[in-house]
Amino acid sequence: MEDIRIGVIGHGFMGHEHEKMLLDFPGITLVGFSDIDPTQLEDVAPGLKRYKSNEELINDPDVNVVMVVCNNTAHHDLVIQAAQAGKDVICEKPVAMSVQELDEMVEACEKAGVKFTVHHQRRLDPDFRTAKAVYDSGTLGDIYTIKSSIYGFNGNMHDWHVYIKEGGGMLYDWGVHLLDQVLWMMPGAKIKSVFADIRNVINFEVDDYFKVLMRFDNNITAEVELGTYYLTDKMHDKWFERHWFLGGNKGSAYVDGFGPEGKIVRTSQLLQNAGHGRTMTSAGPTRSFGPPPEGRIITEPLPEVNTTHRQYFENYVRAWHGEEDFLVKIPETRRVLRLMDAVRESGRTGKSIDFE
Numbered sequence: 001m002e003d004i005r006i007g008v009i010g011h012g013f014m015g016h017e018h019e020k021m022l023l024d025f026p027g028i029t030l031v032g033f034s035d036i037d038p039t040q041l042e043d044v045a046p047g048l049k050r051y052k053s054n055e056e057l058i059n060d061p062d063v064n065v066v067m068v069v070c071n072n073t074a075h076h077d078l079v080i081q082a083a084q085a086g087k088d089v090i091c092e093k094p095v096a097m098s099v100q101e102l103d104e105m106v107e108a109c110e111k112a113g114v115k116f117t118v119h120h121q122r123r124l125d126p127d128f129r130t131a132k133a134v135y136d137s138g139t140l141g142d143i144y145t146i147k148s149s150i151y152g153f154n155g156n157m158h159d160w161h162v163y164i165k166e167g168g169g170m171l172y173d174w175g176v177h178l179l180d181q182v183l184w185m186m187p188g189a190k191i192k193s194v195f196a197d198i199r200n201v202i203n204f205e206v207d208d209y210f211k212v213l214m215r216f217d218n219n220i221t222a223e224v225e226l227g228t229y230y231l232t233d234k235m236h237d238k239w240f241e242r243h244w245f246l247g248g249n250k251g252s253a254y255v256d257g258f259g260p261e262g263k264i265v266r267t268s269q270l271l272q273n274a275g276h277g278r279t280m281t282s283a284g285p286t287r288s289f290g291p292p293p294e295g296r297i298i299t300e301p302l303p304e305v306n307t308t309h310r311q312y313f314e315n316y317v318r319a320w321h322g323e324e325d326f327l328v329k330i331p332e333t334r335r336v337l338r339l340m341d342a343v344r345e346s347g348r349t350g351k352s353i354d355f356e
């Protein structure tokens with residue numbers, strides 16, 4: 001059986017991550033790297049090829065899959081070149097800068113009859129999979145709100161991420177992951193409308209904060225919020241905060257950090273059946289915000305999930321051999337790009353945008 005022989009374009013941060021993952025991966029041979037900056041190839045692992053150009057890598061008969069892992073704005077041309085050379089393609093996220101770019105890439109791949117997928121390995125993040133397992137279990141009853149957030153301290157982004165012309169900004173960086181996760185959590189649910197607030201809190205050129213509200217036809221409103229300059233003293237993982245919150249009519253789930261930690265909080269008796277007196281609090285008399293009756297609140301552990309980023313490439317190997325579908329399908333990535341257009345339009349106009 002033919003094996004998968006991958007050449008990777010781009011040996012920056014993510015190129016190094018792929019190198020670590022694929023150096024010794026069942027069913028995959030990592031052939032080598034190209035990079036527009038030859039100094040980036042100096043520490044390529046011994047035994048791997050260091051190509052003089054992207055063209056040399058793309059046209060190498062030893063390579064049958066090209067992985068595009070360089071700056072966002074270079075994805076379009078390189079995916080098309082690889083497809084035209086008859087190579088299957090894996091592209092880093094964001095797959096393209098626009099829906100039009102993606103459509104051109106898809107056309108080239110279809111014309112050449114090559115396989116095309118995108119590296120959305122954050123569909124395998126433990127925090128996301130835990131939140132999805134809670135969602136899928138139905139244990140929270142009718143879910144009405146889902147929040148996904150990530151906050152960091154420093155505000156500044158590195159290298160090309162601060163330039164619009166290089167495809168920088170947080171919406172293209174983390175935004176595609178966070179939106180993709182929410183859409184993938186609820187297959188079949190359509191987004192009725194989108195509202196977004198996109199800001200430059202301390203960066204002049206590219207977005208460093210966004211809040212996106214999506215109203216789904218399954219009665220759920222999902223909120224995705226990211227802040228790179230979000231001053232807080234409640235950090236997980238030392239430097240940043242990552243949270244999921246799911247609220248339903250039978251309970252809530254708190255999923256915190258990438259680990260993750262957290263709990264499910266439920267009530268032993270639904271509110272409509274609970275006799276509930278008025279309580280005097282420091283804020284005045286209240287029913288809603290007083291303490292719950294003794295024993296009413298139950299906490300449960302979060303479900304265990306078995307998920308790692310290796311599974312992305314394990315799926316790739318099986319899917320490449322036709323044994324199952326690719327985890328990431330191109331129409332899903334196209335939907336995220338369309339959603340990002342609506343997010344930008346809402347951010348620009350301050351209005352809610354009808355979608356789907």
Ligand SMILES: NC(=O)c1ccc[n+]([C@@H]2O[C@H](COP(=O)([O-])OP(=O)(O)OC[C@H]3O[C@@H](n4cnc5c(N)ncnc54)[C@H](O)[C@@H]3O)[C@@H](O)[C@H]2O)c1
Pocket residue numbers: 009010011012013014015034035036037040054069070071072074092093094119120121122159160173
């Ligand atoms: N899936 C993920 O979790 C994840 C995480 C980080 C980055 N990424 C994506 O990976 C890609 C690379 O990001 P990064 O953080 O590694 O950036 P990086 O700046 O660390 O590395 C990019 C590398 O690509 C090279 N390069 C730029 N243009 C090129 C071209 N035309 N041809 C060949 N090489 C070129 C640069 O010299 C550099 O070595 C981006 O699309 C980014 O969005 C994905």
